[in-house]
Amino acid sequence: MKLFPLIAVSLVTGVALGSALAYFERGEVASGLLPPSRGDQALALPDAGPAGSAGESVAPVGPSVAVDNEIHDFGVMQRGSTRSHEFVFTNEGSAPLTLEVGSTTCKCTLGDVSTGPLGPGESTPVKLEWVAKSGAGEFRQRATVLTNDPRKPAIDLSVEGAIVETAGLMPQEFLLGRMKADETGTASVYLATYDPRPDAPPLEATVSVSDTTPLADRYGFTVEQVAGEDVPLDRATSGVKITVEAGPGLPIGYVTEWVLVETNLDEEGATGAEEGMTLQVPLLAQVEGDISIHGAGWSKERGLLNLGKVASQEGKSANFRISFKGEHASTSSAKLGSIDPEWLEVELGEPKRVRDGVYHQPLTLRIPPGRPPEVRSGTGAENGGVGDGDARLRLEIDHPTTSELDVKVRFVIAG
Numbered sequence: 001m002k003l004f005p006l007i008a009v010s011l012v013t014g015v016a017l018g019s020a021l022a023y024f025e026r027g028e029v030a031s032g033l034l035p036p037s038r039g040d041q042a043l044a045l046p047d048a049g050p051a052g053s054a055g056e057s058v059a060p061v062g063p064s065v066a067v068d069n070e071i072h073d074f075g076v077m078q079r080g081s082t083r084s085h086e087f088v089f090t091n092e093g094s095a096p097l098t099l100e101v102g103s104t105t106c107k108c109t110l111g112d113v114s115t116g117p118l119g120p121g122e123s124t125p126v127k128l129e130w131v132a133k134s135g136a137g138e139f140r141q142r143a144t145v146l147t148n149d150p151r152k153p154a155i156d157l158s159v160e161g162a163i164v165e166t167a168g169l170m171p172q173e174f175l176l177g178r179m180k181a182d183e184t185g186t187a188s189v190y191l192a193t194y195d196p197r198p199d200a201p202p203l204e205a206t207v208s209v210s211d212t213t214p215l216a217d218r219y220g221f222t223v224e225q226v227a228g229e230d231v232p233l234d235r236a237t238s239g240v241k242i243t244v245e246a247g248p249g250l251p252i253g254y255v256t257e258w259v260l261v262e263t264n265l266d267e268e269g270a271t272g273a274e275e276g277m278t279l280q281v282p283l284l285a286q287v288e289g290d291i292s293i294h295g296a297g298w299s300k301e302r303g304l305l306n307l308g309k310v311a312s313q314e315g316k317s318a319n320f321r322i323s324f325k326g327e328h329a330s331t332s333s334a335k336l337g338s339i340d341p342e343w344l345e346v347e348l349g350e351p352k353r354v355r356d357g358v359y360h361q362p363l364t365l366r367i368p369p370g371r372p373p374e375v376r377s378g379t380g381a382e383n384g385g386v387g388d389g390d391a392r393l394r395l396e397i398d399h400p401t402t403s404e405l406d407v408k409v410r411f412v413i414a415g
Contacts, residue, residue, distance in 0.1 A: 060092065060093045060151075061094055061095075062093050062094060062149070063091060063093040063096060063148050063149045064091065064092045064094075065097055065099075065149040066089070066090045066092045067088065067089055067157075068087065068088040068090075069087065070157055070158065071159075071160070072085040072087070072128075072158070073160055074130065074161035075162075076163075077132050077162070077163050077164070077267075079136065081132060081267055081277060082131045082132075084127055084128065084129040084130070085127070085128055085159065086125035086126065086127045086128075087126045087127075087157050088124070088125050089118070089123065089124050089155075090121075091118040091119065091121065091122055092120075093120060093149070094120050095120070096117035096119055097117060097118040098117045098118075098148045099126070099145050099146070100146045100147075101144075101145070102143075102154055103144050126145060126157070128143055128157055128159060130159050136162075137162065137163055138160070138161070138162045138163075139160060139161060139162070140158060140160040141159055142156050142158045143156075143157050144157070167263075167277075168194070168231075168233040169189055169190070169192075170189065170192070170231075170233050171189055172282075173281060173283065174187040174188075174244050174259060174281060174282070174284070175284050176255075176283065176285035177286065178288065179247065179250075179286070179287055179288070180248075180287070180288055181247075181248065181249065181287050181290075182247075182249070182289070182401040183247055184245060184246065185245075186243060186245050187243070187283070188242060188243040189241075189281060190232055190233065190239050190240070191242060191261065191263070192228070192233045192236035192239035193236070193237060193265060195270045197270070200237065200270065200272065201264065201271045201272040202225060202271065203238050203239055203240055203264065203265070203271050204240075204271070205223050205240050205263050206223075206261075206262040207223060207242055207244075207260065207261050207262075208259075208260050209257055209259055209283075213257050213258075214406070215249060215250060215251065215403070215404065218247055218249055218250055219245070219259075219283075220244070220245045220246075221243065221244050221259075222242070222245075223242055224240060224241040224243070225240055226238070226239045226241050227239075238271070242259075242261065247287075248401060249401055249402065249403060250285065250287045251402070251405060252287050252291050252404075252405050253287060253405060253407065254284075254285075254303045255284065255286070255287055256283070259281045260279075260280060261278065261279040261281055262278045263276045263277050263278070263279065289401065290324060290332075290399075291322065291323065291324055291325075291332070291405060292322075292325075293321070293322055293363070294321050294323055295318070295320030295363075296318075297320075298320060302408065303406070304407075304409070304410055305318070305320065305365065305410070306410045306411075307365065307367065307409065307411035308411065309411075309412050309414055310371075310413045311413075311414060312369070312370065312371055312372065312373060312414060312415050313370065314369055315367045315371070317366045317367075318364070318365050320365070321361065321363060322334050322361040322363055323358065323360055324358070324359045324361070324399070325357060326357060328400055329358055329359045330353070330359060332397065332398055333350075333361060333397075334396065334397050334398075334405065335395065335398075336348065336393075336394075336395065336396070337395055338392075339391070339393050339394070340392045341376070341388075341391060343368070343371070344391055344409065345364075345365070345366035345367075346363070347363070347366070348361060348362070348363055349361060349363075350362075365409065367411060371413050372413070373414060373415045374413045375413075376390055376412070377389070377390060377410045377411070377412060378410075390409060391410070392406070392408060393406075393407040393408075394406050395407065
């Protein structure tokens, strides 16, 4: 099944350069045009005479990187679809070649490009997978691979093409809006095809959230067939109405999840494909309840703890409080569920009574001194920002209607 994330235009800013999800992985390349890998028997060649004679190829001293092509044209792509391309890296030198992830100008997350150095004559494919997330228009994106070749310390891999609309979505996201933690919210989207064939099979969709989605069991979906004239998209020939019912018990704060829509659409937007596109549609909600956070640097609107600029040699400590209100305040408390990055120190004190129906629990975040420069701010490279984006703090809550509290943490460590 191909994965084709579809992202709301409202979430994308700037010119329509597209967005990306990129990762690198190493595999084996089988080709008669490449040098034999270690363990294979080399072909017997005629004696070319002494070293340096005409026609003899001498390997460069040290590691030497070569790439089959540094630019790939994806051509025309359906918005929300995924394309990938493997760039073949070869070590043409006389010493081991190392490859590692560098920077990227696109909205992507880069994984390891190699499990180890490439020996002389060895090759590996470096796979770049690109997921278009913006509206129609041309795009060109770049990802960098760093090497230990002194002649080519960085290789820029580029992908380019143009995004078109062959299938439509209205609205662009499941928008649950503001809701209470103990309530159930609903939202709908229409997915349509523009397939002009009179005998085209109807559009089909199977909808779910990822198994890794927090509280995945709190989301339910229904799919209803809709005639083309009833779809709120011009020129639609058929479609489906997808409705989500979410809650109660969603985590307090701003919720952004991805809904997986498996379809029978091919890359041209025609129905009937046995292995069709899988679209990812964002689900957005602002969940409110009897639990809140207070303190300098806390933004309720963003669900964000901003620690600001931190001097590497000094580190920083910031104090906040978690407030519990209502009939369950006296029996409620929070504990650490997870923290990213793991080195960020979190301390939770004991809840203390402020008055009837109100309890406060101390929360302290610490950046230890001596950390190297690091940017944890904004959406991260995956969505057009810098680095890994905001840090993430997940608190497990002992409360009848709220079991989790997800918090973004922002900081910049300067040397």
